[in-house]
Amino acid sequence: MKALSVNHLSFAYAEGDPLVISDLSFDVEEGEYVSLIGHNGSGKSTLAKVVTGLLGFRFQGSVEVFGLSLSKSTVREARKNIGLVFQNPDNQFVGSTVEEDIAFGLENHSVPREKMQGIIDTFAKEVGMEAFLKKAPEGLSGGQKQRVAIAGVLAMNPRLLILDEATSMLDPSGKKEILSLIHRLKKENPSLAILSITHDVEEAAKSDKVIVLNAGKKIEEGKPVDVFKDQKALEAIRLDAPFVYRLANALRERGIDVPSDIVSEDALARWLCR
């Protein structure tokens, strides 16, 4: 089943404004981990808000969330299946403490109070924040706040997780924390679909599918191997290739003929030392 299906989507902030998203189509299958990459201003963050109905419904084309076509009347129902994690760790921390923030979505969906404690404990544990339940956000690191945000959306049992540059404001260790959490969640829950909007190509290299966005248009779509092998094309749209692709290219420029099927650091090191 398609978790998210975007068909010929176009969007502008106001009538007559330039299109931020232009005739975009792609699917995210159930259980699939899709990365959407593009430089700042490529329209990728607008996309996250359009497909969750946060920018209204004046778009052209259609957005379907688990078969439900997004409109004013269906948006509440559609959002029940979506967990959305934003970029800024502070601005999505609604509660005054960790436990209250995880509870926020539950309160909105009128989950009885007696059931909340168990759910909060489960998901705080899932993201490794069980020791911080009573802590206020001021005392937490960016990575910890994002883990709380993830726990808060997981508590709602989403089938599609959308990460809107969820790691871009974190330091490297916070980034690592969040990415390994996402990969673990994926393993524990194979049917969970993930759409990660990012400019971190190292993260994208580990996903099932990569979609490259430039000026609101889809430039490329495919497996990471196929998308990242053309470093020049990526640089032309202000993106980088992941480390291993860049190194392989730098070696090729120096006459070391690295085979094109080598796409992990481990494999490259072993090939060089064979």
Add this chain to the structure above:
Amino acid sequence: MSTSFAMGRYVPYDTFIHRLDPRTKILTLVLFMIAIFMGQATYVMSFLVSGVILVIALALYIHSRMKIKTLLKSIMTMWFMILFLLIVYIFTPRDASTSHLAFSLWGIDVYWEAFLDTARIVLRLVLMVMFSLILTATTRPLDLTDALEWYVYPLKFIGFPTHIFAMMLSLALRFIPTIMDDVSRIMKAQTSRGVDYSHGSIVSKIKAMVSLIVPLFVQALVRSDELANAMESRGYDPNAKRTRYRKLSFHLGDLFSAVAVAAFAALVMYISISGFDPFLAWGGIATW
């Protein structure tokens, strides 16, 4: 962090008072205020009642592990008001036949009552400050808003949106530390660009403030926009029914405290209204 900011700030200790239900604390604060401001027949009785309350206040103050230094500092900030009150009381016309002359200066008759009135009101203000400090230092701001929401709940029946009011209050409290951080960071950044927030003429100070306020507002708008998105995407609807995770709980200690303070306030009120005063019989200064 400046000390004035720390004054009245919540300090996370774990004492009996910290553990009390905030509703109890607000109720007892109001009861103490009534007891403090009840008029008494004579100065002696008035100072006696205030003295008893002062002993209670000091005991509670020390019990909640607050520093006497903080209290002295906040009293120091009142010195101008004390002086002002004294002058007002000196110039208050008094009945020469029932008042007691202390001395005359430049043709002004200064009565003992002027000093006693000043002392009485200052003592009451100090007590009020003490109880307020105890309340804010032992209660998380959020618990206070919950308690306030509980007290204004009846207004819901005349159409006042109490839950939206409470959500606004708790979000405001949630974002105060974040915005204070913004203030400090922007001030440091602008200071590095040569802005001086503490010296110079009024005009240059106002100009300096613009360099703080504009970025602060821009950022606050971004924050509120993103917060609204996050809340909406997590299913928040101000008009829908929601359940509540945070819950206030009233324990035996609360009941005991509320009853004890209520009984004390009732006693003070009784003394005030009945005019009961055993010292009247002593004559002399006791009858002033």
Add this chain to the structure above:
Amino acid sequence: MPIAYRNVSFVYSAGSPFESAALRGIDCAIEPGSFLALVGRTGSGKSTMVQLLNALLVPTEGEVVVDEYVNSPDKKRRTKKLKGLRKKVGYVFQFPEYQLFLDTVEKDVAYGPKNFGATPEEALKKAHEALGKVGLDSSFYERSPFALSGGEKRKVAMAGILAMEPDVLVLDEPTAGLDPEASREMIALFKEINAQGTTIVLVSHDMDLVLECATRLIVLENGKIVKDGDPSSLFEVDLESYALEEPKVFAFVDALRKLGMSISPDGISNVETLAEKIKEAKK
């Protein structure tokens, strides 16, 4: 222009229940023209250390000396007039785009020089030069800074500091949140500014950036200097124990060495130099 930290300690909220020590007995000197990177986990004292440099904070003990300026808790020793120090030390805060506030780009960039006594014409001239350095042409001068993209805003804020013509430039996570291309442009700019003689103090968690740019590296842990040396010495340090990531190129060199290749980390700072070294090692 020498910078010296002499036995510097700093305590936040001294005497309150929130008291915490951020620096404990820092002793170090920074040579003019160097490109120093300060690294360490969040809360290790890096930001405190650089904020002492232009007297945004005053040390609890010891003193920080920048040329003739002394930042000390001792009122007698402390330099009273700090404006000259603030001009000397330019400080680019993390997410500096949040300090923009005037209605046009050129006015905002000229704001710093004006505060430091430049005439309006001089300030504007300096602003235009600085904007040129960060790669924004005259079409940007009259635009509102608030209508720019994130990367452009960052450049304007950066120009606002460069226009002050500082001798020392403090950069706090300068590439955070930028896309790869914008980061590359920034890195090139830092190197160029440093080559022209400006001392740079870089505070960052991004070890790839540190390795690429810095000529000297200080690791802070719990308010103390635990490592001070050239960046390639990072290879020997157990970075994980300081909550730091190993630079990608070093992780790869490590992998090669484990597999038996004899390759030294000296001189490796990015993908290009790594490829060059591998080529040499393969011969």
